[in-house]
Amino acid sequence: xxxxxxxxxxxHRMRKQFTPRPLxxxxxxxxxxxxxxxxxxxxxxxxxxxxTDDNPxxxxxxxxxxxxxxxxxxxxxxxxxxxxxxxxxxxPRQCEYVDNNGGSFFMPLMAGYMLGNLLSPxxxxxxxxxxxxxxxxxxxxxxxxxxxxDIGDLSKKRTKVKPxxxxxxxxxxxxxxxxxxxxxxxxxxSWGSSSRKSGWGG
Amino acid sequence: MFRLQHSPRTDWxxxxxxxGFKFHTMYGQPYWDESAYYQFTLKQIEEDIEAxxxxxxxxxxxxxxxxxxxxxxLEKFKIPHTFWDAVNQDWxxxxxxxxxxxxxxxxxQSSAKLLENNADTPTSLYETGFWQWLWLEDNVKNGSLPKHxxxxxxLQEKLVNRFAEISGFYQVAYMxxxxxxxxxxxxGTVQYLQDCAAEAGLDTYFxxxxxxxxxxxxxxxxxxxxxxxxxxxxxxxxxxxxxxxxEPLLQASTHWIEPLWKSVVSNKALLPLLWKLFPNHPxxxxxxxxxxxxxxxxxxxxxxPFFSREGANISIIEGHQTITAIxxxxxxxxxxxxxxxxxPRFADNHTIVGSWLVNDKAAGISIREDTHMITQDxxxxxxxxxxx
Numbered sequence: 001x002x003x004x005x006x007x008x009x010x011x012h013r014m015r016k017q018f019t020p021r022p023l024x025x026x027x028x029x030x031x032x033x034x035x036x037x038x039x040x041x042x043x044x045x046x047x048x049x050x051x052t053d054d055n056p057x058x059x060x061x062x063x064x065x066x067x068x069x070x071x072x073x074x075x076x077x078x079x080x081x082x083x084x085x086x087x088x089x090x091x092p093r094q095c096e097y098v099d100n101n102g103g104s105f106f107m108p109l110m111a112g113y114m115l116g117n118l119l120s121p122x123x124x125x126x127x128x129x130x131x132x133x134x135x136x137x138x139x140x141x142x143x144x145x146x147x148x149x150d151i152g153d154l155s156k157k158r159t160k161v162k163p164x165x166x167x168x169x170x171x172x173x174x175x176x177x178x179x180x181x182x183x184x185x186x187x188x189x190s191w192g193s194s195s196r197k198s199g200w201g202g
Numbered sequence: 203m204f205r206l207q208h209s210p211r212t213d214w215x216x217x218x219x220x221x222g223f224k225f226h227t228m229y230g231q232p233y234w235d236e237s238a239y240y241q242f243t244l245k246q247i248e249e250d251i252e253a254x255x256x257x258x259x260x261x262x263x264x265x266x267x268x269x270x271x272x273x274x275x276l277e278k279f280k281i282p283h284t285f286w287d288a289v290n291q292d293w294x295x296x297x298x299x300x301x302x303x304x305x306x307x308x309x310x311q312s313s314a315k316l317l318e319n320n321a322d323t324p325t326s327l328y329e330t331g332f333w334q335w336l337w338l339e340d341n342v343k344n345g346s347l348p349k350h351x352x353x354x355x356x357l358q359e360k361l362v363n364r365f366a367e368i369s370g371f372y373q374v375a376y377m378x379x380x381x382x383x384x385x386x387x388x389x390g391t392v393q394y395l396q397d398c399a400a401e402a403g404l405d406t407y408f409x410x411x412x413x414x415x416x417x418x419x420x421x422x423x424x425x426x427x428x429x430x431x432x433x434x435x436x437x438x439x440x441x442x443x444x445x446x447x448x449e450p451l452l453q454a455s456t457h458w459i460e461p462l463w464k465s466v467v468s469n470k471a472l473l474p475l476l477w478k479l480f481p482n483h484p485x486x487x488x489x490x491x492x493x494x495x496x497x498x499x500x501x502x503x504x505x506x507p508f509f510s511r512e513g514a515n516i517s518i519i520e521g522h523q524t525i526t527a528i529x530x531x532x533x534x535x536x537x538x539x540x541x542x543x544x545x546p547r548f549a550d551n552h553t554i555v556g557s558w559l560v561n562d563k564a565a566g567i568s569i570r571e572d573t574h575m576i577t578q579d580x581x582x583x584x585x586x587x588x589x590x
Binding site: 003004005006007009010013014015016017079103164167168169170171172173174175176177178179180181182183184185 | 220332335336353358359383400405407413415416427429444447
């Protein structure tokens with residue numbers, strides 16, 4: 001007889017609360033080892049020359065990877081309406097004016113780019129990295145990805161990142177207006193039946 | 203089909219905390235109720251629910267095709283004129299759907315009858331796909347239910363697979379998820395779908411419906427100004443089609459889940475159309491538009507607004523008399539009439555079966571009970587098993 005219910009469910013993902021309990025050291029380190037296994041090795045370069053110096057016979061791959069990272073940085077990197085707020089987050093002289101089809105912005109300079117799989121003959125991956133020199137930023141002297149994922153401190157050259165770190169990130173846009181959805185729910189909620197939950201599913 | 207008393211798991215509330223099930227009790231009333239469960243035979247599930255569910259779904263798709271091809275029906279369904287082309291294009295493009303829930307009258311013996319199709323924003327998804335699944339696992343593990351007890355519930359497995367298919371269809375590695383502010387239940391449902399999508403390998407981003415923005419180059423954006431390329435929205439199409447962003451909606455290239463063509467299926471006008479396309483089908487109840495209600499021959503009818511959620515604005519009428527009515531904020535677009543079919547009663551409760559589909563595959567059921575004859579948003583949720 002075939003089973004009519006889901007064969008298995010990843011309970012670890014479904015769990016939302018982690019009750020603190022004394023962990024035997026052996027168990028803890030096993031867990032960490034299991035985690036680090038599927039993380040990906042990456043190399044971080046600050047400039048195109050850093051890459052070509054390291055890989056003199058891979059100049060073309062280095063150049064393409066660098067250009068891709070620059071392009072990606074323009075699309076997915078943090079964007080600001082003025083220089084002051086950008087410099088507040090990233091530090092003095094760390095921002096530039098960018099004008100592309102998505103609009104004009106102030107953006108932090110790309111601090112470097114990370115490469116995965118560079119030495120494979122098939123496919124390398126690249127992602128732009130940013131850093132902050134601002135005393136007001138939690139990312140000061142740290143490499144971060146466009147989505148805020150913290151790679152480690154600026155001195156790092158080789159490190160490991162979470163699986164999926166090279167997946168494409170959503171592009172940052174200039175938002176002109178907001179709040180164009182949701183007016184019906186406001187109108188119908190104020191109608192005010194006492195027993196109703198506020199959900200709009202059915 | 204039986205209703206059997208059963209001891210709740212002693213630690214169920216702690217389990218609920220651990221797994222983030224926050225809305226098991228609402229307004230001091232139990233919503234999740236495991237002091238009893240429903241038991242079905244495999245034959246009841248497969249022949250009376252699973253097969254008719256998939257057949258009803260195909261009939262609904264046939265109805266969508268009929269509506270999309272005809273201005274007469276688009277008008278009758280109260281789809282705003284500006285959306286006619288877009289709905290039709292979305293349907294012709296085969297934009298992938300994720301899920302839906304058919305509400306059925308079923309008593310274990312007679313043919314299940316379709317009450318309505320919640321095809322756009324169905325909830326009670328987490329309780330079904332995950333929480334009642336865990337209830338069965340726990341009860342089998344602690345020996346209070348037999349090892350061979352099963353459940354009609356492959357919902358989570360199918361959702362995960364469907365997210366993988368949709369990400370392939372649109373060639374996306376990340377997806378946005380959105381619902382309205384101030385609702386634990388909707389946020390819980392959307393979080394559940396995020397978990398399923400993450401299990402399928404997608405990166406997920408959450409934003410509130412009210413925070414969605416529009417960029418100067420016609421992209422919808424989230425609260426962090428990130429482009430929304432593909433989004434699951436737990437918010438009705440009939441609202442979106444009438445709000446300020448309705449016009450940009452027609453220009454923007456965002457992929458919506460559920461897709462736009464679902465606005466035809468979640469519409470109650472579907473019920474009288476189905477009855478015209480498939481008259482006397484064993485799983486349908488006679489249904490009529492306002493201008494043909496005389497065809498009902500004075501039988502007891504349920505009057506439903508075109509657009510309504512969770513029992514709101516539904517009334518039961520006989521001749522010219524309203525027998526019972528639920529008030530609510532819906533109904534300005536008009537009403538349809540459906541032959542009354544009493545919900546079966548189990549221990550003083552009126553019981554309704556929700557039958558889930560992921561895309562076009564039947565994926566499980568949810569059981570709701572209410573002391574009132576029209577089940578509403580505070581109806582209790584009970585788990586079920588298959589035995590024998």
